Amino acid sequence: MRRGSPRCATRSRLWGRPRRRGDQIRRYCGAAQGAGRADVGIAGPGLAAVEAYGRADGVIQQIDRFQRDRQTSALLRIAPSPLNPANWGPALQDGYKLAAGLVGEVSARLANQGGWSGAREWLPKVAGVLLAALLLLTKGRRWIDSLPMRLSARVSDRTRATLVFAVSLGQIFVPLLGVVLLVIALLVTGLFGAWGRPLIMTLPAAGLAFFAGVWLSRRIFPSPQDDISTCLPVSDKARLHGRRYGVALSASLALHQIFGSAVLPLSGFLNQPGPEGRVPLQISDASAAIWHLPVILLGALFLFRLSDVLRQLPQQDNAENPAYRVRIMAIFGSIGRLIAIFSALAALIGYTAGANAILWPTVMTIGLVGFLILLQDFIADLYAMAKGGDSAARDSLMPVLVGIALVIASLPLFALIWGARSSELSELWSQLKQGVAFGGVRLSPTRILAFLVIFAVGYWVTRFVQGALRTTILPKTKIDAGGQNAIVSGLGYVGIMIALMLAVTSAGIDLSSLALFAGALSVGIGFGLQNIVSNFVSGIILLIERPITVGDWIEVGGKQGIVKRISVRSTHIQTFDRTEVIVPNSDFVSQSVTNWTRNNLSGRVIVPVGVAYGTDTRKVERVLKEIAEDQPTVLITPPPAIIFRGFGADSMNFEIRAIVSDVNGGTGVISEINHQIARRFAEEEIELPFPQRDVWLRNAETLNPTAAQNPPRKAAPLSPDPGPQQPPMDPRTIGLRPLDDDAKIAKGRDDGDDDGDDGDSGTSGYGEQFERN
Secondary structure (H helix, E strand, C coil): CCCCHHHHHHHHHHCCCHHHHHHHHHHHHHHHHHHHHHHHHHHHHHHHHHHHHHHHHHHHHHHHHHHHHHHHHHCCCCCCCCCCCCHHHHHHHHHHHHHHHHHHHHHHHHHCCCHHHHHCCHHHHHHHHHHHHHHHHHHHHHHHHHHHHHHHCCCCCCHHHHHHHHCCCCCHHHHHHHHHHHHHHHHCCCCCCCCCCCHHHHHHHHHHHHHHHHHHHHHHHHHHHHCCCCCCCCHHHHHHHHHHHHHHHHEEEEEHHHHHCCCCCHHHHHHEEECCCCCCCCCCCHHHHHHHHHHHHHHHHHHHHHHHHHHHHHHCCCCCCCHHHHHHHHHHHHHHHHHHHHHHHHHHCCCCHHHHHHHHHHHHHHHHHHHHHHHHHHHHHHHHHHHCCCCCHHHCCCHHHHHHHHHCCCCCHHHHHHCCHHHHHHHHHHHHCCCCCCCEEEEHHHHHHHHHHHHHHHHHHHHHHEEEEEHHHHHHCCCCCCHHHHHHHHHHHHHHHHHHHHHHCCCCCCCHHHHHHHHHHHHHHHCCCCCHHHHHHHHHHHHHCCCCCCCCCECCCEEEEEEEEEECCCEEEECCCCCCCECCCCCCCHCEEEEECCCCCCEEEEEEEEECCCHHHHHHHHHHHHHCCCCCEEEECCCECCCCCCCCCCCCCEEEEEECCCCCHHHHHHHHHHHHHHHHHHHHHCCCCCEEEEEEEEHHHHHHHHHHHCCCCCCCCCCCCCCCCCCCCCCCCCCCCCCCCCEEEEEEECCCCCCCCCCCCCCCCCEEEEECC
16 A cells, blocks of 8 residues: 555544544543533534544544454464475575575676676775774674773772673674664665665664673673673573573574564564565465474574573572562563473464464563663662662662662563554553543543652652751750650651642642542541551650650550650650560550659669668668768759668568669669678678578478387487587578477578568568659
8 A cells, every 4th residue: 555545544544633633622522511511502513523533433443453353363374384395395496586586686786887897986985884894793892892891890899880781781782883884885885676675674673682682691691700790690500501592592583583574474573574675575374484493493492491591590599588580580481481382383383473473572571571670780780879889779769669660661662572563552651641530530640640759759858857857956956855856757747748738739639529538538447447547646646745755764564665766656665675665656645654754864763671680770771871872873852761661571671762863774773782782781790681491390200211110319409509610501401300290490591482471571682673753
């Protein structure tokens, strides 16, 4: 069909104008309907335009459906099997015709130019361009291959990764420029026409496929001598195999692009003619299947080998949970093995178009996924360089978000690889721009993007102002740390709310249309989210009322610790064991909370002391008072008090009650007081008691059966007149001797708890207790 024919013009109108004018018609009709259809003269043409647009759109959809059906039938068309020897002769004849046509065309055009004598006009220019092309393809390619290694030894660690990646892209574009110069040189000669130009014009695309595949193979499977960090966990042997199979697969793809676009039918998604059409040779399906078969088998073989390397990536990763990219490449490796086998079998049977349609898009899909992985690493290295060379910045959130955006942006490329037409993508984009109606609100990508950008900017400004207040302004005021934290937190809430409102209004979202949704949300909050809302409101109350602040020593729910952060939902408390306790904010409002450091840091410490019976109590009181007053953090007003609590089972019980200036150091004060008590009591010869017990044994002979056979002896006195001084008995030892029925044996020192009348009288050692002043 000629470009200027009426059918072509009609098709252009069907494909183009209704789609371009569709938005205008919808806006026009929307404006007419928004006016309430008050004017019939305006609403009538609007409705007619909508009907006309509907009819045109229906015709376009029928054309699209017809083209998809035709493409499907072409891909599923079966050709004669290339294994049939009867088809080999015609295939060789078609190959001979192609070669003869090329040679004949070149000879005829050279003769028309006057032979080699006439070629003298273009020979110098062509020779110069060919020389430049050969230099770029040979010397330039070698030079650019060695450039990253030379640069990596001269630049700093901060910029090495990004610079090496950027320079390595020259491994694609420098030889590709040589291919373009080669094409220009061949076209300048004028020796190629209908037979040669289609083949020549496919060389740039084939060169791009080949050199890009070689670059990807070298970057994903680098050699140990390249000094390039690999993006996938592969061994040295796997790198070598992956690099070889990747290069061979790239060469197979380049051959397929040359002959599939310019010569052979049944080429799958490349069945469309190239920029210069096809060679003027009608090749039968049987011949095309035979010529496609070796290229398909080579591509399937190398894809199977490469997929086997990718499939084994999780086994070569030492981590418990392999990285996401490792799992993705392993999945593609498993799928690639199946597709390689299926495409080879399909080509042998005769489904040549289907084999091409599934094999080569799989190859390009794996290549595009590998390129996205490399691009994500480059962005991470670039972000780390911007952060001053901090390697930890590579694993931050920003590179991950940029990587996700790249994956989303690459979806049209995946669609084009798998046969989608540009017209279909443009139609899909126009539908996305119109948006989707949701609760009376039309959401479109542009509105969502505007919402996200404005909210992100508002959030960043809020955090920036919070940081400036926290580090620069508020520390220079007389506001305490808790008040400063309340101001910063409140400003954050207000700033985020303002950013949210600005983002909603700038995106053109009408909040009134979301009234029903907001009502349903409020019902959900009342039933399922009431705890979250309660904690949020309690957090606001804590920030305003400030019963606790950051840095306070509090006790709530049986837990003690220092308040580290008050967030929207919960409060973080660090215990004295250095553990983090997260307490819901509602607990601080509904339960009793002990704040040891609210308003002031002073507090009372209590040290119980027990002395032996017979000790001068006034002397004990004096010594304990001197010990308490000697502590530097014990306040003089009110003075420390010495309390004689009473008489216990084994000791007379005293308590030291003192007010310290900083209760946070109360444990240290108690420890020092105990040290001083031990030293002063030893100097003053004040005895520290130990629990004693009298044990009465009845029928002692049952404990010692030999005692019943021996005549009874007189029991030794319980407290005989000691001779020389004996060493003290071990407190854990109980001596048993056979005595009379009613004899009693004194037990030595016992470390167990006593049986005092009350909790205080039973305390004979040291303890500690804090009380709020």
